Amino acid sequence: MNLNPVRKNFTLVEIIVSMGVFTVLMFILINITSATQKVWLGTSGRTNLFVDARMAMDLINRDLQGILYNDSSEPGRGIYPFYHQADDKINFISETAVGDSSDTSNIREVRYARGDGELKVNDDAESAIALVREGWLARANTADKLSAADEYNFAAIPKSASDPNRAYRIWRRLASGVSSTGGNGFQEIIPNVVSLKFTCYNRDEEDMRDWNGDGVQGTVAGTDCDYVYSSLDTASATPCPYAVGVDLTLLDENSWNKWKSLVGSASWTNVVKNPDANESAGSLSRNFRERNQRTFSNLILIGDRLSY
Secondary structure (H helix, E strand, O other): OOOOOOOOOOOHHHHHHHHHHHHHHHHHHHHHHHHHHHHHHHHHHHHHHHHHHHHHHHHHHHHHHOEEEEOOOOOOOOOEOEEEEEOOEEEEEEEOOOOOOOOOOOEEEEEEEEOOOOOEOOOOOOOOOOEOOOOOEEEEEEOOOOOHHHEEOOOOOOOEOOEHHHHOOOOEEOOOOOEEOOOOOOEEEEOOEEEEEEEEEOOOOOEHHHOOOOOOOOOOOOOOOOOOOOOOOOOOOOOOOOEEEEEEEEOOHHHHHHHHHHHOHHHHHHHHHOHHHHOOOOOHHHHHHHHHOEEEEEEEEOOOOEOO
16 A cells, blocks of 8 residues: 555646636636727717717707897897807807806806817906816806896896997996996816807798808898907897707717827817818828717707897
């Protein structure tokens, strides 16, 4: 009887083979985990993109549905202007519940814009330093406050022949009696906005910036509506649109960051202002953006609102 059995150990070849098999299995597992993570991140990013788009569209729709408009010179009625400042900037008066708790009324000036690296948080303040972050949809709302210094003149200061521009902008009556354009600053709503476009239509479904169909926007008085004007313009009040089209183009967070890196820091400031106009056609960054961006569109019916 053998009381000292010989132990059989693994050979060097067996150990090497085992380590090789283990390495292969770990490599496969890591690849599966990485692929699963990429799918999850992509799905999560797209989900957040659709959530952001729905939230933004619902808010814009709610504000525009409550729009108020009046360009009367009748004393005491005031001005409820509509101001299509640019493709991605729109200002109007709305009876909306979305505002500050300190407001004394639901009648508010509402402004929408897209952060392009130059949009100021306080858009009317020439000395303002703070900027809305690039690619953010921004909203501002201003209503009367309890303080006399913050009283908005929705009815106090009507349009007059000596100052017709009050038909376009809202003027705040300061405690000193001086009138000033001013209001609450922009608040950032959703990020990664590639482009934002508002299109205003008359009741015949014609683009109001090219009402006469000549292909040139806002050049013929009485037919086209010129929404882009300086503070010195003395044209008649901008008509309130019958409907407003909203086109909102977004990227998910990961795609936005990759697009920014592909554009490069040297070109980013110029490209982000207006990607479709300033990004080179056929470039790697533009091809990537166009493959991954999503455009959400909505047509908001306003109807005839000349009633205030």
